[in-house]
Amino acid sequence: MKQSYEVKISAEAWNSIQGLANNFNLSINELFERVGSGQMAIVDSEDLEDYLDLQEAIEAEANPENQERLSWEEVKQELGL
Structure with missing residues (x-):
């Protein structure tokens, strides 16, 4: 009861x-x-957003059309760091 x-x-x-x-x-x-x-x-909305961002990054990394790699130095240069 x-x-x-x-x-x-x-x-x-x-x-x-x-x-x-x-x-x-x-x-x-x-x-x-x-x-x-x-x-x-019940999931915190920020935790859910982080999870979805990670899932999107994993999918992008696995995409065979997205295989160009940049060195860390190239990334820093593009960002002006």
């Missing part, structure tokens, strides 16, 4: 959580349960 808890949050926070739950076609309760059980994760 599930226990009931009361949490007080602002209307803005409630609407944001409700919108997030709706994006996944979940109730707010289901959203919290999935996060709590580890089925869903």
Whole structure:
């Protein structure tokens, strides 16, 4: 049997959580349960951006049409360092 808890949050926070739950076609309760059980994760937006940048760099490195290499000295010269 599930226990009931009361949490007080602002209307803005409630609407944001409700919108997030709706994006996944979940109730707010289901959203919290999935996060709590580890089925869903909350990821910092900066960490996600870093991950996506790394993924893009790996894909670019693997692209056979992108095989030109520059030395560190050439890069510094182009950047005026």
